[in-house]
Amino acid sequence: MQIFSRLAAATLFLTTSAIAMPPPLPAVEGKDAASLQNELAENRTTSEAITAAYLERIRTIDDSGAALNAVIATFPDALTEARARDLERRAGRIRGPLHGIPVLLKDNIEARGPVPTTAGSLALKDNITNRDAPLVARLREAGAVILGKTNLSEWANIRSNNSTSGWSAVGGLTKNPYALDRNTCGSSAGSGAAMAASLAAITIGTETDGSITCPAGVNGVVGFKPTVGLVSRTHIVPISHSQDTAGPMTLTVRDAALVLTAIAGTDRADSATVEADARRIDYSAALSPDALRGKRIGVLRDRIGERADIATLFDAALKQMSELGATVVEIADSRKGLEELGAAEFEVLMTELKADIATYLATLPGKGGPKTLADLIAFNKANPAELKWFDQSLFELAESKGGLDSPAYVTARDKAARLAGPEGIDRLMKEHDVDLLVGVTNGPAWISDLVNGDHYTGPSASQLPAVAGYPHLTVPMGTVQGLPIGISFIGGKWTDAEVLAAGYAYERASRKRVSPTYRMRIDP
DSSP states (O other): OHHHHHHHHHHHHHHHHHHHSOOOOOOOTTOOHHHHHHHHHTTSSOHHHHHHHHHHHIIIIISSTTOOOOEEEEOTTHHHHHHHHHHHHHTTOOOSTTTTOEEEEETTBOOSSSOOOOTTOGGGTTOOOOOOOHHHHHHHHTTOEEEEEEOOSGGGGTSOTTOOTTEETTTEEOOBTTBTTBOOOSSSHHHHHHHHTTSSSEEEEEESSSTTHHHHHHTTSEEEEOOTTSBOOTTBOOSOTTTOEEEEEESSHHHHHHHHHHHBOOBTTBGGGTTHHHHOOOTTTTOOTTTTTTOEEEEEGGGSOSOHHHHHHHHHHHHHHHHTTOEEEEESOTTTTOTTHHHHHHHHHHHHHHHHHHHHHHTOOSSSSOOSHHHHHHHHHHOTTTTSSOOOHHHHHHHTSOOTTOHHHHHHHHHHHHHHIIIIIHHHHHHTTOSEEEEEOOOOOOBOOTTTOOOOOSOOOOHHHHHHTOOEEEEEEEEETTEEEEEEEEOSTTOHHHHHHHHHHHHHHHOOOOOOOOBSSOOO
């Protein structure tokens, strides 16, 4: 009788344990949001399970293992939010294609909850505002699960010309998943690396000039910088109201279109978005594999750099687009007449940084924190960890600038806008009778060097669309020695749908994205 009781108890224990054991976590590596949504719709998984799988990947790949340092923090209620989305699904309430999909936010974007918004700086380590930026509120309304915050180049890479992209005092140095000694580019470094490593289904970055497109290109993912004014900047740590915008970083162009549809819209607190509701459409509905047929594509040939291996990738991409029905038009000198653009942009950024950061800091609910750029400069001087690797020369230069009514600023603002827009992109498209422009997004990722800072020497297509405030999409174009290279699609103001559609058609035909390898270094 005693033996029977022990056997019965053991059987009951095993049965109960089997029932109590949670199901295995779903495979999420390399899966785009649309694929995960299909699995949810077919009841093959749950948002809770998907969220748990990403949290496990963050634990094993980001916090340990490869130790990418792409994620600064996760939200403690992420699983609770995911369960709530599952309950809604079971009740027949599905909010849309992002319902139950986990998203990581760059850590200069506010989201309610106990996680601070730091911009990577120790000066804001206690900056818990309990506010959702409007774009985050829109993501929640669309059913997305806010998973956490990604690392970034501190202060979005505007503190020093000697900085190392991907480093912040709060998050440390982000590593490139394709080779861990390589850089992730700035400033949405963590968002790019996290997306490449499948630490979330979607990430959000911000860009002033190249800070979405470069990290996306270097990390082998899709990045989209929308027309400035399509997405609200409220409750996002700023650099420049003329050029700042947030945008999606994803595995596919379709996912980017789905995210843009959710986050675009007018915000009364951001005057730049006054037209957004009227301009906003369902961007995924505008995608077509035939979108390049009959289009004339202007090639920014003088902006691709000197590397033959990159030129080979680029020419193959152009051939692919020709086969899709596009007419390729070479533009030999896209820089003509734009020699003063760089200086004008720099004056605008320095002046607006001083003004815009003070405006943002004044809105923070906490007492005793920094309220001006001068306060941040003083904080950095008093905290050696902040200046351990590079200085704050750009902060100090910006502090020396006048206000937004200073003649130097007004002249530079008007010149920059004119040169990049009407006399830049608009002129090039009109003179060459093209529908959009294409170029090379980035060169191969360089070795990260905290002592000497960045040594990026590759091509870049970011400046014209960044200063003009026009849409810019990057899509994987291939690799050089295993390091990703992106191709850029650029259009006129409010042509976001057309730019996404062109990139989608190329992506669908080329399928050039490759998965990261997490190598320690590039072998000689």
